[in-house]
Amino acid sequence: MTTPAAPTDFGAQSVDWGTCDGYATDGNDLPSNLQCARITVPVDYSNPTGDTARIALSRAPATGDRIGSILVNPGGPGASGLSAATTGEATDIAARFDMIGFDPRGIGASTPAVRCLTGPETDAERADDDTDTSPAGIAATEAENKDYAAKCAERTGRGFLAHVGSEDVARDMDVIRSVLGDDKLSYIGYSYGTRIGSTYAELFPDRVRALVLDGAIDPEQNPVDEVVDQAAGFQKAFDDFAADCAKTTSCPLGTSPEQAVGQFRRLVNPLLVNPARTTDPRGLSYEDANTGVQQALYSPTLWRALRVGLGQLADGSGDVLLSLADLYNGRLDDGSYSNLEDAFNAVRCVDDPPITNPAQAGELDTRFREAAPFLDDGRGNGSAALDVCAYWPVPSEGTPRITVSDLAPTVVVSTTEDPATPYEAGVALAADLGGSLITYRGTQHTVAFSGEDCVDEPLVSYLVDLTIPEQGLTC
Template sequence: MQPRPRLLLATAMGAVAVLVVGCTLGTARQGPESSRGAGVIPAGLESFYAQQVEWGSCDGFATDGDDLKPTLECARVTVPLDYGNPAGATAQIAISRSPATGDRLGSLLVNPGGPGGSGLSLASIADGTEVAQRFDVIGFDPRGVGASTPQVRCLTPQEIDAERSDPDVDMSPEGIARTEEKNRTYAERCAQRSGLSLLAHVGTRDVVRDMDVIRSVLGDAELNYLGFSYGTRIGTEYAETFPENVRAMVLDGAVDREQSPVDETVLQGAGFQQAFDAFATECTQSPDCPLGTDPAAANTRFRALVDPLVTQPAATTDPRGLSYEDAVTGVLQALYTPSLWTSLRGGLTELTEGRGNSLLLLADRYAGRLDDGSYSNLEDAFNAVRCVDDPPLVDRGVVGEMDTRYRQAAPFLDDGRGTGNAPLDACAFWAVPPTGGPSDIEVWGLPPVVVVSTTEDPATPYQAGVDLAKRLGAALISYRGAQHTATFDGVACVDDPITAYLVELAAPEPDLTC
């Protein structure tokens, strides 16, 4: 079974032809919104909630290859590493700002998902819109992520490259034992290199506390929030924890916290199969499609292209070559959005010729590999957050059943080596206990919020958004499309009602479908 895809915002990942390590110069700016705290300030945390924000250059803040626009300003906010011990160690949360260009209403905090995704570049997501005129748009790197410190780190670049070259497809008892030993070693390295105190406090429960500190130090009595993908879980937990502090909240690409990790994984597999089928249907209309001309045979043709890579990587101009693991990862990266289908078709065409440059580039982008061979900490942070957000799967029967169901849900990802058994992942060997897990969503006193869900979203199935809207009593905007998330992606029938809601608190029309 392939690793579970991360829940990343596709529009933020964008095109992957060029990776740029960005650094920009912002103008230091101090406004009345940076005055000493706002809204409800919890007892014992006054020094954090009332700290002064010192905006300045974003030079050195970019960690994931995304270029930060020169109009952005950056800063860091100090928070307790452990909110149960506010006098103890602290963390620094990196934030970015695109200042309001007109009559300012307040700040809009934006999160891209992941978990583990850097959100600094998302401060530019609403540029040119009324939202950018009325709000300071604020991006942030959650604790442990990107430019925030301390940073989660588990593997060196060389270790990551080696891991990506291993196909991990042997489901015999011996193969499972080898994979589990690698996963155990990975968990041990995370504990050694990141520290137990960080790993214990890197989950969503603590991130929402950080968001409330950010709200206050920005001078906002109430939070305005836009969360994509995993960012919807952050938003939901913020709504549960601080409902009285919410002014407006948009959740796009819902993660269903009430689902078990098994069901979530299997449904995500089905979502990517749906996206692959849509890609194959479009591709096979052309006689030179690398998957042939029969959509019904696309799974078989795809397996014929990637299976040989298990034993022999494809040639690339990069000395690493294209491994089996990277080929599949590159395909998953492209299936997040139809805007990458042209790149996917080109990558599969190259593969018919024994070359793998395009798919390797897609896989590098997904893994957070930069031009100099270093990596962002996206993958390590992803694992660190999910290992504390949900209890580990340690029942081998359940893990084997999940593997079988995943292969059935996503046959284009099935290498045919399933045995009904599968290895325990790194979370089973994690050094700190989980702080969250599947549970009922209980929110009281929350003002009207909005959920956006895309009908053929490959990463977060449409029904999860429908269910989340019901549980939050939220307005639902349904977008007919085959991409991951839709807000501020140039779709007027989504963006216009979202803008009216954020600016005027005007509710979208009931059951709006675009």
């Protein structure tokens, strides 16, 4: 593949670093030690003289003998990445590199922003029952999905929606690299951030200095298999949580992990008819209960909150689970939302081919229920609604295939019981890139620079000195 050059006018622009006031979009203030700025990129790289977008950046300057910059993306897609500039702040990478966070195009403080629904519209969507698999129920859900896609086109613009995918984000990263003055890119990507990292490697293999990819998405995997594998991952995390919960004296799922799925279904299925009471007037819907549970399964640090939330649900209330669902969906204290969910849909609908065949949608639903019985409401019948991507107003870019040659050594980190990005995807991505693999034994989503010395120390050596981790390293 021929490496496309960054447009000279964009790659040569200067960065005017200043305060981060007004940059936070997720309800959390950015750390006071960060600096922020925006740079300009073309919306369509094939037409660099056309419309432009502004990409929000953050920086934690190197505190010691500076090597260069490291870009960091926390995943999503749809998540703001500005606070990611604090990654590794207690390690030598913070001393030797400017740590750079960024909001990918259309996300967070970058402009224009992807917007589809208002806050009240999102609240209503979350409260709606989309589990009805009768012909009438499927028709109603598909009508809602068509309406959602139409609103995205109206409120964001088709021209911009067509250019929010991973390839355009990777090209933006090359502009960022250039304006920061780095000859080659050093990058840490988590979860979806591995997708844009591997895309960058394919587009610009000769401009890679170092890539750390943690919680891998295998871009060569069939999107249907990806969803099913993720469902299986969440089921394993639920099983691990249930086993841990059963050790306590008041586990709302009981003392037998083997019966935890049945007990969980007895707690949540009544929400299909009646939401649980909450201090917030919205109440806890069936969808939000499941979303809150999945949010807590991302990390054992949230298992206590999940145990409390399920205990509340057993007593008929749902405040904790609603708070967890709000966190997952990016709902702010004033009832508005970050654009996390809208951007998530916009990116995935451009990145991956949609399911437009009702039979395939039904097959996916059946396989999903089999892979994650704790999420099966018992109403499956082999039929399912087509999701929003089937009605998306711009075409997808298709399924990517990694073909990389002459790439600098890379490092993939994969967790054995990761609920969101299965371990095997990391194994596959490391093989695709010809890189090293670090295996972490645990039940959580991503681990790099979270305080595990066995993982962090070899990553610091790699990023600072380009020392490759030992083969087969397992922590």
